[in-house]
Amino acid sequence: MAYASVQMFMDKLNQLINCNDNPLINIHSIIHARPQFQILYEELGSMIKTLFIDQHHDLQKLSDLKKRFIYAAEEAEYNVDLFLSGVHIRNNGHFPTSEDFKRSLNLDDVMTSFKSVQVEFINLNKKIDSSPRPKITVNQSAPAPISFSRNSLRSKKLQDEIFVALDQDAELIIKRLVEYRKKVDVVSIVGMGGIGKTTLATKVFNDAYVKYHFDVIAWVTVSQTYDKRAVLTQILGSNHARLDLEKASDWQLHELVHRHLIDQRYLIVIDDIWHKETWDNLKSLFPSRNNGSRILLTSRITEVAKHASSDGFIHHLRYLNKDESWQLLCQKVFQGNECPDWSIKPGMRIVERCHGLPLAVVVMAGILAKHSWSEKFWVEIADRVDSYIVGDQNGCVEILALSYNHLPLHLRECFLYLGGFPEDYKFQVKRLIWLWVAEGFIQQTGNQSLEDIAEGYLMDLIDRNLVILDRWKSNGAVKACKVHDLVRELCLKKAKEERFILTVEHPMLSPRFYDVITPSYKPTVRVFMDTEYIPVFPCPSTQNLRSLFFGHFRLYNDSIARYFRFFVLLRVLDLQTRVSDEFPKGMELLVHLRYLRICNSSKKFPSSICSLWNLQTLIYFSSVNARVVIPRNISDMVNLRHLCSYFPFTRANVKIPFFLQSIEKPMNLQVISNVELGDGVDDFQKCFPYIKELTCTTYSNEQNDFKSLTYLEKLDLTCLGKRKIAITFPTTLKRLTIRYCDLPWSDMSIIQSLPNIQVLKLGRISFSGTRWNTAEHVFPQLKFLRLEGLDIELWEAYSRSFPCLKHLEVIRCYKLEEIPLEIGDIPTLELIKINECKQCVVESVRRIQEGQRDLGNYDLKINVI
Incomplete structure (x- = not known):
């Protein structure tokens, strides 16, 4: 659970305390527990204000206290959710034999944990206040240093080995560098790690005409930990300045650089820049005499390049095509010699699995070059390309992992989540955002909606070249996106290490599946099923599951319904590819669901589904050309924001699956997609006062x-x-x-x-x-x-x-x-x-x-x- 999830938990408590017109909440046992909900709500708010808002001490001890608070808040939500599930199960006439469903709410242990954290925080503040405060000099422009484990020599060697047919890219960059523009111009090369940004910049830097055109050229490597003095010495050192640079002060170095460049037409390459603040601190070094001087930047982050020059040229480096990848592989393995005929077929399979990333091709070439050449060995390698690349700890993965290590904390969960989906999966942006919100990854700030904030998170990941644009909407917004397969492998590896998600291909045969979902402490667990086998779940230990996605087998009604009593804490359930004849029975037990996607051929929408008062998103795929009537008590879903229905295939003149004849009271819906509205829904303002997107058929x-x-x-x-x-x-x-x-x-x-x-x-x-x-x-x-x-x-x-x-x-x-x-x-x-x-x-x-x-x-x- 992250800070955003605590916010969402508090929203739930607030509804339990104050929502007086919802019959699904106003059950006697819940009303009786409201004083405890109120105390818990106030305690959570106080702890957040204490640990996350009022203080500014960036100490390891404080970080540990935050983790303990999050742990205690998660335990509190787990206890509250089990209690709510027990209330609704009994209220619906279901009496499971498991004793895990609480008949009463007891938060004494949780409150004790909170009190312990508060006491330690007070003692920490007293200790800080009584300690003498050293004088600290803060560089306001430079970002805080970040420590990373990195074998720089190995990484540099891999980058230097990447040579591909970049002639057209280099020609484009050189043309922009030498064209007639007097002012200092910034040209940027942007792309994901390992795509060849440094290689292209090196090719341009070493070009004979570039060396002739500029009086002074210098190469500066910035990387993630910015050191201004190192930059100054690199500029001077690369131009063979006869100076004792170690004894000079920073101010003297700055003056030397300025004097050295002031009357020259210079080209400065700034390689691997990560922060906008770094550029703001660097740009004062470069004088402008309107003589056509240039700055060439390389970065993984598009926003940094845009910030460096609003009207500068940004070159987004593309992936290699299949022929270029094969050419690079042959060049590295055979060193200019002709490749054997037997190598072509497995070799093409290998480069296909590299998905156009030059760094991955070089890694595979290194493996192939170190062994005797044989068709059998190449075929074996072709079957295990991903494991070789991901397992290359000193090279490919290390370079790709830098982008992950650099992510701010609020983006990490969103990024790791992508690893659970299949290879080459195309994410519909709207659905992905709804999932992020339902999972509790999005932190509320200001008056922006959670969906708008989530869209900003996605655009940040795109700007960092960790997510790839796939399709655009007609208004220019992003409609679909994807991740490079190697980035997905890294993402999945990190997610599994942190027990953030679990992917299961053969649940009946995988003991690890049982181990992960039955730990001693009950964490948020997300399971992605991608199997042709009907899963057999260990009951009742699956009750700690929070998200469940099903894969490629046909799921019948009773296959999943018999497990609902053990999935009572689910927040996300995706049954989209599963076809059954009716809505699975017992789904009304999943009162904590926030996201439900389901596909079946039912002509009846059970009114009991409307008891899922936490549901935010309901997506229904109809497998038949039939209209499903939505019961009028759907307005009991007080948190429902997205109501969508679709046919699995586009067909002309088909009926829209959902028909809403009337509703009992106004709803908080923001998105309605493919719903027929009857005469009882004629006053749109009264029925949907907050609607943002409406796709409907009306007979009025x-x-x-x-x-x-x-x-x-x-x-x-x-x-x-x-x-x-x-x-x-x-x-x-x-x-x-x-x-x-x-x-x-x-x-x-x-x-x-x-x-x-x-x-x-x-x-x-x-x-x-x-x-x-x-x-x-x-x-x-x-x-x-x-x-x-x-x-x-x-x-x-x-x-x-x-x-x-x-x-x-x-x-x-x-x-x-x-x-x-x-x-x-x-x-x-x-x-x-x-x-x-x-x-x-x-x-x-x-x-x-x-x-x-x-x-x-x-x-x-x-x-x-």
Whole structure:
């Protein structure tokens, strides 16, 4: 449990104390325990204020006290949760034989632990206050030193060995370095550890023309522990200054560097910079005489490169393709000699497992080069590439692990969590964020939502090149991401070492599975099942599980239901790939669930599921084309923020699985996806006052008034029933998709008036009429426009109507004659995509592209399907 999890525990206690209108909480036994909840809540708040907020002593003793407090808080939550589970089990008529379900709540031991920590903290403060305080000089600009175990010679040797076909990258960097720009310019090379940043910088540094162009060149290695004096001596030493550098003061060294560079055109390579503060401290060393001097940075962290120069050039180093990886492997193993024919097939398998990371290829080449060459040996190596790379403690893993060691504490749990998912897994960003929140990894700060904070955590991991972008949303946000397989292996290795997660391939055959989930002390345990076998769980010891993900076997209703009584503390349950005929019985016992993803063919949503009052996210995949009616008491889920339903495969004109006819009281939902709303849900403001994203089908014949939804940013609306309906939208709307609304084109002024709209998707029969004239319509923020399945024949558009448009899609508009020529004059336009339209539309797009090329614009891309 981390500090963020303590916050989430306190939120739960607050609800147990103060939520008077929830029948799921107002059970006699829970009401009777409220005084203890209140005392515990106040004690946790006091301890947090004492240990995490009021004090500023960065001492090992204080760190130990924090760990003890977290341990005690975890024990408190464990006891409270077992008590709540026992109450709800008995309230639902279930009487398990296990004695682990507490009939009464006793927190005496926990309170004793808290008191012990408080007393030791008071004594620690007294000791500090009575001690003489030494005079401390603090460098405000430099980050605090971080100690890391590192064999620098081994790491440097591996980096130096990486040589690949970087000619194009080097040419691009050199061109930027020597181009005619007078001011001091910063050029950055960014990428994950082991991808070849230092190698590329070395190639540029040693280029003959670069040496000719610059009067002074110097190489500085910063690394994670910044030492300004070392940087100064490296600059002077690399230029053979005849000085006694050891006896000079820092100020004298600074002056010497400044004098040495002031009248010269210089190139300074700053390799492996980790902190923005480091750059802020370094930049004063480099004088500017507007003579074309340059700084070349390498970093794993994109944010550092952006900070160094807001208008500088950042080169993101790519992974090697398969041919380049094979070329590198042959170069290192055979040293220029021809490779044997037998080596090609296993060799290609080896480089495939390196996934384009040069450092991994070099590690494998070193293993292959040290042994006699034989096909049998190469085949054996190809079967165990990951274990060799991850086991290379002095090389590849060590370099990759630096990024993990450098992570701030609030990011480590989020990062380790990624290791539990399969290789090449593509994370849907929205779902990953919901999981992080449900697990309690996200720390509340200010007025930001937990989801927004979690998105910031993810972007931080992306900036650190530990997570890879995979797909973008139409508004430019990240839609999907992934991790490099070697990073995943490192992540999984660290996670298992810390007992943070456990992956199980053969649970019936793995004694370690039983050992990990049955320790003497009951920690948060997350188990990822990836097996074709039906698991046999050791009962009742699995009750300490907090997260459970199932893999590739078909799970029937009774296969999992019989274990629910032993999973009572689960927070996360993912049954998405499992298909059963109905909702598993007994799921209502899992009252601590925060995240549930389930797939089945049931046509009935049991009302008992609505007793899961802790649930934040409910994702339902229907395996049949059938509508599932949601009971009106779903509003008892007072913490439900995300309600989503999907079919496993996209099919045209299918019914949306969830149907919500009416609800009993307002809900705290933020996201509703693929839900049909009945006549009992016509007042959106009353039903969903905090909704941010709404994807729904409505049958209401009344006016669809969304204007009062002051938090709504995304609306995907399908209107069925009476046509020619009236719709109003809130000014907060950023993304809008409509279909079957049959609006006149004159109503486009309603959308045009929305000041924040960035994405507009007009689907089938969203508007009726053969002519759309945008002369009077200006979309000041619109970046993405899609026209799909419209009966439009003539589209009159002007560049001034879409001043920020980047992406235009026209799909299955079979009657449309052409794309207006003026569209090509939009200065921000990057892509026009045409799919299943007349040939004359395709020809008009080609004319637009040719016209732009005649004007020197080669950035506009055309994609015709």
